[in-house]
Amino acid sequence: MRQLQSFIIKEFYHILRDSRTLMILLIMPIVQIMLFGYAITTDIKSTPTAVLDHSFNTETARMIEQLQASEYFELYGEVRSIDDVHLLFRQGKIRMAVIVSPTQEVQLLADATNPNEATSLVQYATAIINSSGMQPLAGVNVQLLYNPQLKGAYNFVPGIMGLLLILICAMMTSVGIVREKETGTMEVLLVSPMNPFYIVLAKATPYLLISLVNIATILLLSRYLLGVPMMGSVALVVGLALLYALVALCLGLLISTMVATQQAAMLISGIVLMLPVIMLSGMIFPIENMPWLLRVIAHIVPAKWFITAVKDVMIKGLTAAEIWHELSILTAMVLGLAAFSVKRFKIRL
Amino acid sequence: MNNVIETNQLTKRFGSFTAVNSISFSVGRGEIFGFLGANGAGKTTAMRMLCGLSVPTSGTARVAGFNVYNEQEKIKKSIGYMSQKFSLYADLRVWENIRLFGGIYGIHGKRLTEKTDELLDILDLRGERNTMVASLPLGWKQKLAFSVAIIHEPAIVFLDEPTGGVDPATRRQFWELIYQASARGITAFVTTHYMDEAEYCNRVSVMVDGKIEALDAPLALRQKYGAANMNEVFHGLARKAQRSDE
Structure with missing residues (x-):
């Protein structure tokens, strides 16, 4: 010893x-x-996001508020047409767009040049939209277990x-x-x-x-x-x-x-x-x-x-x-x- | 017990290669025994067997009275070892090195303190007690390493080219330490490349191709081979080697 x-x-x-x-x-x-x-964080914060709203009702407005309130998205001014959305994507001014149809169907567009980021963005947005009381996207109710904030x-x-x-x-x-x-x-x-x-x-x-x-x-x-x-x-x-x-x-x-x-x-x-x-x-x-x-x-x-x-x-x-x-x-x-x-x-x- | 090393037809084979081929010799207590041979002659392998690091293929050997086949642990307690590669820790102080190796060989407490003082006195290193070994001159380091190698008063100290790279004046001082140890009854088993050092040994063996070709006192060897010095004796014998350098 x-x-x-x-x-x-x-x-x-x-x-x-x-x-x-x-x-x-x-x-x-x-x-x-x-x-x-x-x-070197892979977390996404303040992604410039455009919203193109054709429905003009309170539910959509609440959803947009919640997107805005989350730390993940930063709403990008007013957008009037789908052409504007594509232009903004091409100019790199937005990386995500939320389009709401007159019948309140929601479509998400994401810049997938960075595939991992795009996937995460869609997941974040889906979670927020589902929790805002809108119809669940694509009929699927997503719940992120253990690490809801990703x-x-x-x-x-x-x-x-x-x-x-x-x-x-x-x-x-x-x-x-x-x-x-x-x-x-x-x-x-x-x-x-x-x-x-x-x-x-x-x-x-x-x-x-x-x-x-x-x-x-x-x-x-x-x-x-x-x-x-x-x-x-x-x-x-x-x-x-x-x-x-x-x-x-x-x-x-x-x-x-x-x-x-x-x-x-x-x-x-x-x-x-x-x-x-x-x-x-x-x-x-x-x-x-x-x-x-x-x-x-x-x-x-x-x-x-x-x-x-x-x-x-x-x-x-x-x-x-x-x-x-x-x-x-x-x-x-x-x-x-x-x-x-x-x-x-x-x-x- | 008068002989501290006794070997009889000691042999070590690696596959079909016979590194050490049936060597028999004995070394007496307090003797300074020179173990010479060119690179690849089998010196290192023989020495490893005697130190209990490697088990022989055949033959017998007793070191400090213990069998090299099954009493390696007892052998290790009865021998000291120092190699050409500097064997102390450069980032430890002088006294810390002494304490470490004292501890490894089971010397503690008061005895260790006494031993440390005695050793530093002999080496005239009292003032360097707290010096990092790294900053000592090479000659002092080698002398310190030797003294640490015999701190536990072993029966035998194995010195593997202990003076490699040291200037002649320091080598002489180093050999004085070996003589002092030998006078206290510690056997020195030395390998060296310097043939002038071979002259300092009581007896010298020369290994060629795994065998001991000659073994006697330096003077007797010079007379036998009609050589002016050990250098001529060594090169005359080593020229017969068939094996090339390792």
């Missing part, structure tokens, strides 16, 4: 003395939340957690271990009576601690700054994040057994680990729409299971029993990867 203790102290020195890296690790979640929350934050907060934990746990651990190989201290440790398992454990401890700080930062910012609700248990979310962090640590260890230089470790963690988190976890692109090969790959990306489970707990308020599927897959990943990489780690020595 004393051995492990002196080794963990040493790892803390390494991290605390590299204050620049430490600052980056602690500030990164804040920057990411700000970026996704306010800068806030992007509900989606990207779990995504950022998935991204950061991989980055810190896998990349930093693999770089930390490979650095010892590069400088030659690893040889000395291996010849010492130090249990190789302790080396790994000591390396992982400080990064696990930093991850905890990051998880807290993200959860607090998302709750109190972005207004993402916490429907389920906080403890369960933190538990999930720790489980996922363990998967990432094992991946980092595995990478460290495969490469010889810190740059290679960084590159592999960056490309082989980070890219799937961004592309294949369902964070940005829906997995259901991918070709089958990518769908299969997505299923072995730990982030996919983590992000799904965190969303379920945070947004839908599911309990541990209801996400047992994701929990058991992540647990299996930890056990499998830990056994495999510790074995590899030992053999390589």
Whole structure:
């Protein structure tokens, strides 16, 4: 135990003395939340919208008021004919138009040069029009569950957690271990009576601690700054994040057994680990729409299971029993990867 | 127990390649043993087996009285190790490095404090206690690394090209530390590229293609091969090698 203790102290020195890296690790979640929350947001606000009303009755007027009142649409002056609408579209002055026929049928036109945006616009407008007491559009009554305001934050907060934990746990651990190989201290440790398992454990401890700080930062910012609700248990979310962090640590260890230089470790963690988190976890692109090969790959990306489970707990308020599927897959990943990489780690020595 | 290393027909094969081919030798307590050989001759593999990092294919070996097949953990407690690659942590202070390796070898508390003071006194590094190792000159670093490698008074210290890249004056000082350790009964098992250093050893072995081609005191080897110095002895033997450099 004393051995492990002196080794963990040493790892803390390494991290605390590299204050620049430490600052980056602690500030990164804040920057990411700000970026996704306010800068690269896919949320739509104040879309210039034209209304062409042929019905002239109070129900339509109320609907138009509600559109105007919502933060999503900004009404564009008076429009008198369908030709005007098309002209405004071509000039790029509006991205959405609502046309009400004399019989109160509603038609929505959206600028689909940006397809995702157009889809969202139609969804927002539909929700508002349906709730205004007009006849439901196309006879379908749409209700958006769990996230009625279609806030992007509900989606990207779990995504950022998935991204950061991989980055810190896998990349930093693999770089930390490979650095010892590069400088030659690893040889000395291996010849010492130090249990190789302790080396790994000591390396992982400080990064696990930093991850905890990051998880807290993200959860607090998302709750109190972005207004993402916490429907389920906080403890369960933190538990999930720790489980996922363990998967990432094992991946980092595995990478460290495969490469010889810190740059290679960084590159592999960056490309082989980070890219799937961004592309294949369902964070940005829906997995259901991918070709089958990518769908299969997505299923072995730990982030996919983590992000799904965190969303379920945070947004839908599911309990541990209801996400047992994701929990058991992540647990299996930890056990499998830990056994495999510790074995590899030992053999390589 | 007079011999701290005893090997008998120790062999290591990787597939069809015999890296170490049936070597037998013994090294006595407090002896300074030079382990020479060109790159690829099998030195590193032999040394790894003796350190308990690699299991032999056949043959026997005992290090500090322990069997290399099943007592690796005991061997690791009885040996020290230092390599050409600098083996301390550059971003830790001098005393922090000493405390770390003391901790790894089970030295704590008062004994560690005493040991640290003693070590810094011998190296004349008292004033550098709180210096980051990164800012020490290379020669001092190597001397510190050696002292840390024997902090637990091991039976044997393995030195893998310990003086690589160090200037001749510092190399001499470094060898004085080896002599002091040897006088305390610590055996030094040294590989080196510098043939002048081979002359400092009590006995020297020369490995060629996985076998020990010669083993004796430097003076005896020079006489046997009619050479003026160890350099000629070494190159005369190494020229026979069939294997190319790794």
